C-alpha cells in the first residue's frame with residue numbers, strides 16, 4: 119500500500135518547526151507505524167537526507183518510550199494502544215496521515231517527533247517512590263492483602279509513563295499519570311506508610327509542571343495501559359486526605 | 368520511560384508569579400460552590416412548580432420563603448442568608464473558573480488539542496462558555512423578577528405579585544426564548560459539573576462513581592424539564 123506522511127520536522131527546540139510531505143511506498147497493512155517510519159528513514163538516508171527523529175525502545179507496548187500524535191490523536195487511531203502497536207491497517211490505502219510530536223506545554227520538542235518528557239520524572243521524584251525500609255520478604259500471609267486490592271494496585275501500576283494522557287489533555291494535565299502513580303502505592307500496606315507525604319509531593323510537582331484537570335476524559339481513551347478515569351479522582355482523594363489529616367502517613 | 372531526556376533541564380515554562388491558590392484548592396472550591404448551586408437550582412426548580420397550583424398558591428409560596436424560621440429569624444432572614452451564601456459562592460466559582468481556565472490554556476501551550484468528539488469532552492470544553500451564559504442570565508433574571516428594573520422587567524411589574532410578574536415576563540417571546548436556551552445550557556453545565564465535582568472530591572468507589580454519573584444526568588434533566596415547562600405553558604396560554 120501507499121501512504122502520504124505529513125511529518126513535523128523541527129531541527130531543535132530553539133528552531134521553528136513545519137510539516138513536510140513524504141510519499142511512502144512498498145509498505146503493507148501489517149507494518150507497525152514505527153516500522154513505516156523506519157522504512158521512510160531508510161529511504162531518506164539512501165537519498166542523503168536527514169532521517170526523522172522519533173523515540174522508541176521495546177516496540178511491544180511495555181516501555182513507554184514511543185509516542186507520536188497521529189492525525190491529532192496521541193499514539194494513533196487505535197484506542198488504548200501505544201504508537202509502536204499501531205498498524206497501517208488502520209489507514210486507507212493512499213491516505214494522508216499527519217504525524218506530530220506529543221503536544222503539551224510541558225513537553226518541549228527535542229527534534230522532529232521526539233519530545234522531552236522529563237517533567238513526568240520530576241513528578242515521580244517528588245513522591246512516586248517508596249522510601250520506608252520494608253526489610254526482607256515477609257511470610258506470604260504476614261501482611262494480609264486481599265486479592266482485589268492486589269489486582270487493583272497492579273492495574274494502577276500498569277502505567278508505562280508514556281505521557282500520552284498529557285498530550286491528549288486540552289488542559290495539559292498529567293492527572294491520570296499522577297493519579298495512577300499515587301494510587302497504586304496507596305493501595306498496598308507497606309507503601310501506604312507514606313501516603314500523606316506522597317500525595318503532597320506528587321500534587322505539588324504535578325501542579326508545577328502541568329495543568330489542572332477538568333475531567334475531559336480524553337486521557338483514558340488513549341492510555342496504552344488502560345488506566346481508568348478513577349485514577350484522577352484517586353489523586354484528589356489522596357490529596358484531600360492529606361490536607362484533612364496533615365500527617366506523613 | 369526514558370529515551371530522549373535531559374533530566375535536570377526544566378521543561379515547563381519558568382515558574383511565574385502565581386496567585387497563592389493551588390489548583391487543588393481552586394478545584395475543590397469549584398466543586399463545593401458548584402454543588403451548592405446545583406442544590407439551589409434544583410430546589411428553586413421544585414419551588415417554581417408551585418405555579419401549577421395557581422396564582423394564590425404561588426404568591427403564598429413566594430411569601431412563605433420570606434417567613435421561614437420566622438420567630439427565630441427576622442422577616443426574609445433565611446432568604447438573605449441564602450442570598451449572601453450564593454453571592455459569595457458565585458464570586459468564588461467564577462473566580463476559580465477563570466483562574467483554572469487560564470492555567471489550563473498556559474499548560475497546554477500553543478498547539479490546541481483538536482478532534483474532540485466525545486460528549487464528555489465537548490461538555491468539558493463548554494464549561495466556561497455555558498457558565499458565562501448562566502451568569503448573564505442570573506443578572507437578567509434578578510433585574511427582571513426580583514428587583515423589577517426595566518427594561519429587564521415587564522411594564523406590568525409589581526412588587527409582591529410573583530405570579531403576575533412571571534406570567535407577564537414570559538409573555539414576551541424573546542424573554543421566554545432566552546430562558547429556555549439558558550436552561551439547555553444549564554443542563555450541560557450541571558451534568559458535567561456534577562460529574563466533575565464527584566471526581567474532584569475523590570469519588571473512587573465503583574458504585575459511588577456510577578451513582579454520581581446517574582445523579583449528574585438525572586438532576587440536570589429534571590432541572591431542565593421542570594423549568595422549561597413554565598415558559599412553554601405560558602406561551603401556549605395554559606398558564607395565564
Ligand code: HEM
Pocket residue numbers: 331332333394397398399400401402404405408460461464465467468494495497498499501502556557559560561563564565567
Ligand atoms: C447556577 C449556576 C451554576 C452551577 C449550577 C454550576 C455548577 C458547576 C459545577 C458543579 C462545576 C464542577 C466543579 C468542579 O470543577 O469540580 C462547575 C464547573 C465550572 N463552572 Fe459552574 N456552575 C454555575 C455557574 C457558573 C458560572 C456563572 C460560571 C461562570 C464563569 C461557571 C463556570 C464554571 C467553569 C469554568 C467550570 C469548570 C471548572 C473546571 O473544571 O476547570 N459556572 N460548575
Ligand code: SF4
Pocket residue numbers: 276277278279280281282283284294295298337340341342343344345
Ligand atoms: S497514565 Fe497511561 S497515558 Fe498516562 S503516562 Fe501512564 S501509561 Fe501513558
Ligand code: FES
Pocket residue numbers: 173174175176177178179180181182183184185200201202203
Ligand atoms: S516502544 Fe516501548 S511502548 Fe512503544
